[in-house]
Amino acid sequence: MSALDNLPVAVIGAGPVGLAAAARLHERGLPFVVLEAGHAAGAAVREWGHVRLFSPWRYNIDPAARLILDEAGWIAPDPQALPTGAELVDDYLQPLAQSPQLKPHLRYGARVEAISRLGLDRLRSAGRDTTPFLIRLATGDELLARAVIDASGTWRTPNVLGASGLPARGEADVAAYLEHALPDVLGTDRERFAGRHTLVVGAGHSAANTLLVLADLATQQPGTQVSWAIRADAPTRTYGGGSADALPARGALGSRLREHVDAGRIRLLTGVSVHTLTPADGRVAVVVRRADGTEETVLADRVVAATGFRPDHSITAELRLDLDPTMGATRALAPLIDPNEHSCGTVPPHGVDELTHPEPGYHAVGAKSYGRAPTFLMATGYEQVRSVVAALAGDWAAARDVQLDLPETGVCNSNPVDPAAGDGCCGSTPSVEPPARGLATGISGGLLGTPLNLVALDAVPADAQAGGCCAS
Incomplete structure (x- = not known):
């Protein structure tokens, strides 16, 4: 023995x-x-x-x-x-x-x-x-x-805000203004966001969830502003497969986010990374940098780090x-x-x-x-x-x-194309050959910022909820 x-x-x-x-x-x-x-x-x-x-x-x-x-x-x-x-x-x-x-x-x-x-x-x-x-x-x-x-x-152990895998400059100094992924914007955390400007950083489902509830809060509370910063040149991955998604609620998540961005309720900054964060009279000045070296300063009250784990x-x-x-x-x-x-x-x-x-x-x-x-x-x-x-x-x-x-x-x-453009799903084929066993599909499309795939409480239309859509 x-x-x-x-x-x-x-x-x-x-x-x-x-x-x-x-x-x-x-x-x-x-x-x-x-x-x-x-x-x-x-x-x-x-x-x-x-x-x-x-x-x-x-x-x-x-x-x-x-x-x-x-x-x-x-x-x-x-x-x-x-x-x-x-x-x-x-x-x-x-x-x-x-x-x-x-x-x-x-x-x-x-x-x-x-x-x-x-x-x-x-x-x-x-x-x-x-x-x-x-x-x-x-x-x-x-x-x-x-x-x-x-x-x-x-x-x-969430990821840091800095795009190089290191904390952005000054990140530790503005901890009081930073939020973990998936704050309860419409519930217990409402006071921190109502009537204020929030910058959400990240391109995954946790970012999408937070953006949707912030957009909802903006319709209820005057003065609530929402900005969204991503490193990609376009939010195609976050918008997902739409009606092509086998889980309708997952597809609806991106579709609703696209509507808010197109309507101007969410200001989208693409192709940027967080470079510096500095306290600024009760707010935080966030300097985002583009690949060409140009910079822009976003003055926010709260910064949600939806950058993954x-x-x-x-x-x-x-x-x-x-x-x-x-x-x-x-x-x-x-x-x-x-x-x-x-x-x-x-x-x-x-x-x-x-x-x-x-x-x-x-x-x-x-x-x-x-x-x-x-x-x-x-x-x-x-x-x-x-x-x-x-x-x-x-x-x-x-x-x-x-x-x-x-699903x-x-x-x-990799190399996603916009399903709304009618170009299908994939712009490339896998470069790694899978084993001979059966193929598993549906590992969350796009970049995911949470350990489980989630959809915000109000993010699914009533007809989608009735249809029973979704996957963790």
């Missing part, structure tokens, strides 16, 4: 993908513990609870989790309805976390500070695959594990990770998700083989597995953990039978 056999698999994070991993471990009869930094399941999701997903419930429920809930007599939501983040937590994640199959294995307030091997640093090779993982918590507590499934996500690999500094230098994902996965390469929102299905590092037994899953790629979907994470857990159970046939069917976006991630 191995020294690892009686140890649990440690799952980091009790969000949708972390709890799906727990459900799969229960299904396989493997001991596990879930370590959640927050004080309840779905703590990060709760922070954007006011936002409605553009995927219906049928894409947001893991099959193994569904079995656990059904056993308890759970009343499933309408599979075609679009949940908000709060509804995702209240109607799905919390009941799942409270189930007798999972509840005894969840630890809250358990922020992971570091992961290593018991008695081994990164330099030691001998016996590494048979030595337990040592997991140190911020409280100072330590525990041992046979394997680690890291579903900690990227919500706590990046993974924090600091907790695994003593593990042997092989990270792609561009994406920050595994080298096998990176070319399949690189937004510079793949097109039309298509990504091959992937599982344990693409998620494996040189460190045996460690797998990053969910949004964190995608590194800086902005295209992650919840359903992708569910298939990832199904494959990884099957491998941990020794069922390699199941682990490698990776399948994923996601197409109707827009490219």
Whole structure:
């Protein structure tokens, strides 16, 4: 018997993908513990609870989790309805976390500070695959594990405003004027935006969400102004596939944004990057620079940094990770998700083989597995953990039978063309050949600034909502 056999698999994070991993471990009869930094399941999701997903419930429920809930007599939501983040937590994640199959294995307030091997640093090779993982918590507590499934996500590590990957000049000095992605503009955060000028920076779905609710606020509150800055020369990616999108709510998100820009309700600055931020008499002066070196100063009251997220690999500094230098994902996965390469929102299905590092037994899953790629979907994470857990159970046939069917976006991630011009979807073909397995489609079109694809509460027309459109 191995020294690892009686140890649990440690799952980091009790969000949708972390709890799906727990459900799969229960299904396989493997001991596990879930370590959640927050004080309840779905703590990060709760922070954007006011936002409605553009995927219906049928894409947001893991099959193994569904079995656990059904056993308890759970009343499933309408599979075609679009949940908000709060509804995702209240109607799905919390009941799942409270189930007798999972509840005894969840630890809250358990922020992971570091992961290593018991008695081994990164330099030691001998016996590494048979030595337990040592997991140190911020409280100072330590525990041992046979394997680690890291579903900690990227919500706590947003990208900076500066276009070079570094903070813009003065960014730290104007922190009081900056907003995290997806502020509750029409709710708890309303006073910070009403009657003021807000600059939104970013070209993903989180930027689109915020712009739409700000435009709505401008119709309710005189003096509310909205500006939008993007690095691209045109907002084609953000506008998305429109009616060509298999998820109507996702298509409607871009279509409504286009209407506001065309009508002048949102001022659009294209081909610019944030260069300098300076406090200016209770406001912030934002200098944006174009490729030709010309500059423009935007005087704003609030700046929303909807610039995406990046993974924090600091907790695994003593593990042997092989990270792609561009994406920050595994080298096998990176070319399949690189937004510079793949097109039309298509990504091959992937599982344990693409998620494996040189460190045996460690797998990053969910949004964190995608590194800086902005295209992650919840359903992708569910298939990832199904494959990884099957491998941990020794069922390699199941682990490698990776399948994923996601709705197409109707827009490219490389060289997009404007669907409104009638030019079709793609302006280029993928430069990376996908594996022979079936093709997964619908990995969020355009640049995504959130770990899940979202649509603002008021961003979907009533007819689209009734039709049950959407994907996380």
